[in-house]
Amino acid sequence: METLFPDIHNLVLQQQSTIADLWTPQGWKFVFRRYLNDWEIPRVTEIFRSIDQFSGLEIGRDRLQWLGNSKGIFKVGAVYKKLNHPNLQLLKWPWKHIWKAKIPYKVSCFVWLLTKEAVLTQDNLMKRGITLCSRCFFCGKTAETVNHLFIQCKVTDQLWNLFLRRKSISWSMPGRISEALFSWEEAGTQAKNRSNWRIVPATIWWTI
Structure with missing residues (x-):
């Protein structure tokens, strides 16, 4: 909770409690x-x-379980396939929009941080220990x-x-920055000037 929901974690009294x-x-x-505010x-x-699939506690020894397959058994081959899936790489890392777009280097770095969801928005500041x-x-x-x-x-x-x-x-806006860049690249396949097309997301986000 501290990592994924820092704003709510700060409101919980049992921050050191176990499952x-x-x-x-x-x-x-x-x-x-x-009391919680309406927006919280x-x-x-x-x-x-996110935790509604938790089925309760079982008596027994703790054990590691890998979520890469239904059996919970870690296999190197399965990891390799996941990491090298071409569609997954494109979706998670739209590098053309970041490093090949004709934009200033500082804007490319900014878009790279956006893709990593590392720009210092309030939730990221809270993850660094700043109370907001x-x-x-x-x-x-x-x-x-x-x-x-x-x-x-x-x-x-x-x-x-x-x-x-x-x-x-x-065009329908996706829910994440990386997905938006990938979707924008797909939508611009018929654009007359691909270079100009690629700078649009960075231009709008830099304006914000």
């Missing part, structure tokens, strides 16, 4: 230091959704994450729509 301390036959027992409730719901009440600087309705601020926020969406409507382009 056994937090789990009861009736479900999870989180105790918050104050969806984050808590997201936490419960994470809310989007633009809309103020949800936590300020990289993907929200640069893709999902309604203010960012207005910037994208301004360009898309002007060029009469129909």
